[in-house]
Amino acid sequence: MSKYDNAKAMRELRKRRKMKKLCTRCGKPVEGEHVQCNACREYCKMYALLHPKEKVIIRSLKTWEVKNKKLYRLLLERKMTIPQLAQMVGVSSRSVDRWVFEGSIPKLENREKVNACLNAEVFDVEA
Numbered sequence: 003m004s005k006y007d008n009a010k011a012m013r014e015l016r017k018r019r020k021m022k023k024l025c026t027r028c029g030k031p032v033e034g035e036h037v038q039c040n041a042c043r044e045y046c047k048m049y050a051l052l053h054p055k056e057k058v059i060i061r062s063l064k065t066w067e068v069k070n071k072k073l074y075r076l077l078l079e080r081k082m083t084i085p086q087l088a089q090m091v092g093v094s095s096r097s098v099d100r101w102v103f104e105g106s107i108p109k110l111e112n113r114e115k116v117n118a119c120l121n122a123e124v125f126d127v128e129a
């Protein structure tokens with residue numbers, strides 16, 4: 003399936019969900035006039051906050067959670083975005099995404115950089 007077909011299929015899926023009053027993102031029933039459930043609206047707001055220059059993309063993940071709450075909270079507190087932190091550390095935004103949302107642990111060198119950038123002990127740097 004090409005990227006285009008995929009995007010088109012997603013658009014049609016969202017349209018069908020909207021008509022059935024289901025969340026356009028996860029497919030759960032929605033109350034009121036919203037097109038997305040509370041959890042998805044919260045997610046999109048949060049995602050947009052952390053990725054201000056990127057469009058909020060519908061990720062294929064059906065559920066989401068913040069795995070690294072400490073890193074997430076620090077980014078919000080410091081008003082730092084995921085791309086900004088990624089640039090400071092010298093990794094891709096997708097890597098930082100994985101640290102925050104999927105709980106993956108960066109290699110020692112990057113753990114040290116993150117701690118230094120945020121001036122906090124986000125990651126354990128003991129060997």
Ligand SMILES: [Zn+2]
Pocket residue numbers: 025026027028029030038039040041042043
């Ligand atoms: Zn939803």
